[in-house]
Amino acid sequence: MAAESFVKNLKKSAVAALWLSFLTMPIMVIRVDTVEKTIAWRWMHLVWMLVGSFVFALAWHFLMDRRDRGGAATDANVEPTPSRFAVWLANPRVNRPLMALGLLFATAFPFLFSVYQTNILISALIYVVLGLGLNITVGLAGLLDLGYVAFYAVGAYAYALLNHHFHLGFWAVLPVGGILGAFFGILLGFPVLRLRGDYLAIVTLGFGEIVRLVLQNWDAFSFGPSGVSNIDRPGFFGITYSVDQATTYIYYLALLGVLLAIFVSGRLKDSRVGRAWLALREDEIACQAMGIDNTKAKLLAFAMGATFAGFMGVVFAAKTTYINPASFTFMESAMILAIVVLGGMGSIPGVILGAFLLMLLPEYMRAFSQYRMLLFGATMILVMVFRPQGLIRARRKIYKVNINTVDKA
Amino acid sequence: MSETRRDAVLSVRNMSMNFGGLRALSEVDFEVRKGEVVALIGPNGAGKTTFFNCITGIYAPTEGEVLATARDGKTRRINGMRTNLVCELGMARTFQNIRLFASMTALENVMIGRHCRTREGLFGAIFRGPGTRREEQEVVDKSYRLLQKVGLENVANEYASNLPYGAQRRLEIARALATEPFLLLLDEPAAGMNPQETLELKEMVIQIRHEFDVSVLLIEHDMKMVMSLSDRIYVMEYGRVIATGTPAEVSADPEVIRAYLGEESDA
Structure with missing residues (x-):
């Protein structure tokens, strides 16, 4: 059986x-030199093309076969048993x-590595x-949001502008950023309730x-494409410190933000609210027929997601000390998605x-870096073909039933 | 029809539903009394599911009145009320084409039913204080007990999509019961079940009615089940109620026989 499929x-x-070699022959093999008026036949390229595409195709077929033999695992509707590694x-x-x-x-990272590395990691943490x-x-409530970066921008501009005009500090604006994020989340939520x-x-x-x-265009309000510069770094009880120290400080803020985000979204995921979101994602009509207020659940999901982005916008503005609309393009939304x-x-671990x-x-x-987008695209395709549920599949909590009270009843 | 009886939990008066130029339901009068099992039967396309959707708020009826008397004894007009509020009032339904939450466990599916009877909010969820924890545990325990009632406690932590068909049907009923309804609406609960499963389902419905003190309104095509289970039957055809009565009365009604078996073309 195996040998047969291999053949x-x-x-x-x-x-x-x-086929591929034949199709690509004109560009891979023939080179016309218009100055010398000669034609070079690069037959070695054809050989490379043949061998390369053959090996690639074989690997692809092998992987596809293995995936299909997994059977149930590919069907998005059937939950597979977890692998031994996942259980471990x-x-x-x-x-x-x-x-x-x-x-x-x-925790030890900023002391072990350079400021450059720390800066990279801050971006990753954000x-x-x-x-x-x-x-x-998107993940819990199933509301596909392609404009998420807008809330990030709201947080960042809230800090930048309040700092510029009123010299408000980082800690004063941080909650404002979150609240504004939530407000804009609800603002977006209302018109799209039925969609x-x-x-x-x-x-x-x-x-x-x-x-x-x-x-970008409201110059009087946001200084247009030139953005806002000289934003204050976060203060720490009025102590002044160097740029390096500020980086370390922001690093810890971002780390704290990550821990808080993990905590909050972990708690929400397995709560009454989180279950309502999941039900909303799975089946909107059944969800409402079971007594869940769809409107409330949707607005809450938009507001909650946007709050996270609002907070991080403030951190981002404080980190870079300079923001302009170019940091908040659709590309960023696509990246986060x-x-x-x-x-x-x-x-959560998957994200x-x-x-x-x-x-x-x-x-x-x-x-x-030349091939960044190529690799990015290829990775996305491979993941979607072989692991449509993502790298780490979400699993539901196993609730502990209190047997004693059950028996008594 | 006469005046609404005092023990009616659901009474529909003169209800019509138009979809554009199509009259899907026309002047339907309907009543479910306390503790009754009422069946709604009729050929395909007669408007049975539309009727369900009208009384559960998925559609707003064009004309007429839908009155529901909840456990608190108050009678409310519920035409066009939001679906989730109808459910909160105490009318819980199942679906003809099963609509479970596939990527949630069986237990969680039932826990969703408890949603409208619990109050924990966003901050309760994040801080998880003693009140929240108590409520959570109560939800888990009650849901588990309901799973026991429908015989699914062994698969409590299985994903709903992994359950066999009959189990999914029973899980839907358990989920509906979790909302503490006074009226349980079952849309073709025996569809796709074999005779043995249908028999078990029937036993279960009888037991549920007794134990949870609910009235049951079901749409069903399985005549054996309908005739042996229901106290009263409504027969619909082309959006109209053509006959009402006990199983014996209805099965003898010439109109009903005509609707089901067709008219003799030539006498």
Whole structure:
């Protein structure tokens, strides 16, 4: 059986390789030199093309076969049994020390590595929080929001402008950023209450662009494309410190933000509110027929996700000390959405992993920066084909039933 | 029809529903009394599910009145009331094409039903104080007990999508019961079940009515089940109620026989 399918795969791959080589021959093999008026036939390229595409096709078929043999695992509607690795990782005796180790490493990071590295990690941490925020809206409540960066911009501009005009400090504006984020979340939520799926995505996309364009064009309010500069770094009981120290300080703020975000979204996920969001995602009509107020649940999901972004916007403005509308393009929204989808919708460890992968890999693979978008696209395709649920699949909590009270009844 | 009887939990008067030019329901009078099992039968497309959707707030009826008497004894007009408020009032339904929350466990599906009977909010969820924890535990325990009632306690932590068909049907009933209804609306609960499962379902409905003190309104095509289970039957055809009465009366009604078996073309 296995040998048979292998021979079949060999044949398929050979055909694919031949076809591809034939199709790409004009550009890969023939080179016309218009100055010298000569034609160079680079036959070696054809060989490379043949071998390369053959190996690639074989690997692809092998992986596809393996995926299909997994059977149920590919069907999005059937929940597969967790792998042995996942079970091992879920054991508290394993993951508790691992988490402690990770936290220890994160705490010591600014002292072990350079300011440059710390700065990179701050960006990654900010994106972890943004990912966790969007995870509430998209992952839990299933409301596809393509304009999420607007709330981030609201937080950032809230700090930048209040600081510029009224010299308000970081700590005074931080809650304002969060509240403004929530307010804008509800503002977006109201008109889209009746929309779902593609329509919702389009409206949220438009909302994100509106916010960016307003910031870009309303010179009197937001200083237009030139942005706001000389934003104060966060204060610490009036102590002045160097840029390096400020970086370390912001690093710890971002870390604290991540821990808080993990805590809050973890608690929400398995609560009455979180379950209502999940029900909303799974089946809107049944959800409402079971007594859940859809309107309230939706607005709450938008507001909660936006609050995270509002807070992080303030942190971002304080970190860079300079912001302009170019930092809040649709690309950022797409990136955050990619973090959530790649990591695993609704899965907190998944989103964290996704954020680190998508933020850190491009930084540390600058050698391949030419191919960044190519690699990015290829990764997304591979993940969607082989792990449509994301890198780490969300799992539901197993509730402890209090047997005694059950028996008594 | 005569005046609403005092023990009616649901009475529908002269209700019509138009979709544009199509009259899906026309002047329907309907009544469910306390503790009754009432069946609504009729050929496909007669408007049975539309009727369900009208009384549960998914559609707002074009004309007529829907009155519900909740456990508190007050009678309310519920035409066009929001679906979740109808459910909160105490009318819980199941769906013809099963609508469970697929990626949630069986227990969680039932816990969703408890949503409108609990109050924990955002801050309670984040800080998880003693009040919240007590309420959570109560929700879990009550939901588990309901799973026991429908015989699904062994698969409490299975995802709903992994359950076999019959179990999914029973899970829907458990989820509806979790909302503490006074009226349970079952839309074709026996569809796709084999005779053995149908028999078990029937036993379960009888037991539930007794134990939870609910009235039951069901749409069903399985005549054996309808005839042996229901106290009264309404027969619909083309959006009208063509016959009402006990199973014996209805099965002898010439109109009903005509609707189901067709008219003789030539006498």
